[in-house]
Structures are given as structure tokens and as C-alpha cells.
Amino acid sequence: LKINxxxxVFLAHGQGLPSLVDEPDATSFELRNxxxxxxxxxxxxxxxVRTDKRFKNRLHTGNxxxxxxxxxxxxxxxxPVSNCQQ
Known part of the structure; x- marks a missing residue:
């Protein structure tokens, strides 16, 4: 199993963040809105993922x-897991 x-999406561009379309597996890079x-x-x-309460850390999955x-x-x-017990 893999995550794709x-x-x-990020608001501030800084050290450690992607900056070019030639990042590994990148298909496009742009500034939008x-x-x-x-x-x-x-x-x-x-x-x-390193969360920071100053930002809106969200994971979008399917629905x-x-x-x-x-x-x-x-x-x-x-x-990823093949079966998740709740």
C-alpha cells in the first residue's frame, strides 16, 4: 500500500519548501490566489508531517x-493500512 x-499548498515560501517544477515527482509549480x-x-x-498551530495543517483524502x-x-x-479498526 502507498499514499499518492x-x-x-502553502502560504509562505521559505527554507525547506519546494520551489521549482523540477522537484522530485512535480508536475507543476505556481502561485495562485x-x-x-x-x-x-x-x-x-x-x-x-510536522504540525504547527500557526498554520492550517490539513490532510485531504478522497471525500x-x-x-x-x-x-x-x-x-x-x-x-496506509489495509484494515483500520475503530
Whole structure:
């Protein structure tokens, strides 16, 4: 199982953020409506996200949006599973 990352959207362009269309697996990079948008087609086995309460950290999946700031100022590992018990 893999995660397929299709985009990153961010408001501030700074150190460590993508800056060019030749980033790995990038398909386009643009400034749209005041946001930097890097579109991509990237398969990922696991995704590490560092949340920051100053920003709107969100994960968009299929039909839902998960607010990652419910775990503020944390490092989160997101990995696909074949069966999720609730």
C-alpha cells in the first residue's frame, strides 16, 4: 500500500519548501490566489508531517479532510493500512 501525494499548498515560501517544477515527482509549480501550489504525482510509503498551530495543517483524502492540528506542534507519521479498526 502507498499514499499518492498529488499536491502541497502553502502560504509562505521559505527554507525547506519546494520551489521549482523540477522537484522530485512535480508536475507543476505556481502561485495562485496568494498560495504556492506544487502539484505532483508522488508515491509515498509513509508520510512524516510536522504540525504547527500557526498554520492550517490539513490532510485531504478522497471525500474527507482531516484537521492535523488536533495534534498541535507534533511530528506525525501517516502510513496506509489495509484494515483500520475503530
Amino acid at each position: 501525494q498529488t499536491a502541497e 496568494g498560495q504556492f501550489i506544487l502539484e505532483m504525482d508522488r508515491d509515498i510509503g509513509r508520510l512524516i 474527507s479532510v482531516i484537521n492535523l492540528n488536533q495534534w498541535p506542534d507534533s511530528g506525525l507519521m501517516i502510513a
